[in-house]
Amino acid sequence: EVQVVQSGAEVKRPGSTVKMSCNVSGKTFSDHYLHWVRQAPAKGLEWLGLVDPKDGEVLYAEKFKGRVTIRADTSTDRTFMEMISLRLEDTAVYFCATGDVPVPNFWGPGALLTVIS
Amino acid sequence: QSALTQPASVSGSPGQSITISCTGTNSDVGSYNLVSWYQQHPGKVPKLIIYEATKRPSGVSHRFSGSQSGRTASLTISGLQAEDEADYFCFSYMGSTSSFVFGDGTSVTVL
Numbered sequence: 001e002v003q004v005v006q007s008g009a010e011v012k013r014p015g016s017t018v019k020m021s022c023n024v025s026g027k028t029f030s031d032h033y034l035h036w037v038r039q040a041p042a043k044g045l046e047w048l049g050l051v052d053p054k055d056g057e058v059l060y061a062e063k064f065k066g067r068v069t070i071r072a073d074t075s076t077d078r079t080f081m082e083m084i085s086l087r088l089e090d091t092a093v094y095f096c097a098t099g100d101v102p103v104p105n106f107w108g109p110g111a112l113l114t115v116i117s
Numbered sequence: 118q119s120a121l122t123q124p125a126s127v128s129g130s131p132g133q134s135i136t137i138s139c140t141g142t143n144s145d146v147g148s149y150n151l152v153s154w155y156q157q158h159p160g161k162v163p164k165l166i167i168y169e170a171t172k173r174p175s176g177v178s179h180r181f182s183g184s185q186s187g188r189t190a191s192l193t194i195s196g197l198q199a200e201d202e203a204d205y206f207c208f209s210y211m212g213s214t215s216s217f218v219f220g221d222g223t224s225v226t227v228l
Contacts, residue, residue: 045206095162103168104165
């Protein structure tokens, strides 16, 4: 059974940095991309980026280039997402997701990031 | 506002069929058969129901089907049931920016 376990909720100040992690078990970690997606309260899904764990190649949404860094650690089957210069509007639930098909079909439970002044 | 356009809401009666559209451009939806669809119930994690425009993951009901014509992808729900009431998001690769994007989402109401 594939399991995606995320790190816990975070509370941060504007201008600070958050780092979230996600552990995947039950499948070959490097077989498929690892995506990061967020969802602000009562809003839709927003794609942040992905990492290919085979070679570390990353893709980012234009909006997050320069502010988000995603990487994968194949020695621990974990992916990390770091976001700098946090703003109030970054308050959201952050999901990591992977799959056994070309797009994510195994999602973590989400981790709430609250940015509060 | 997303680069992928979805209707804000669609409704239907139990047993009916409804279709949700997702319109992009020739550089994303129109160039790749890579549109996926996710169902999300309130407070729940998104669930993949269609990928690569027409494929259903294992375990997904046959009442869900996908199609694509040009720059518009569509999700059809047949035999609408109360449990289908949820938000539905399309998701596509964008060749122009080498990235992925979600549509703004469609709220489905079962009357």
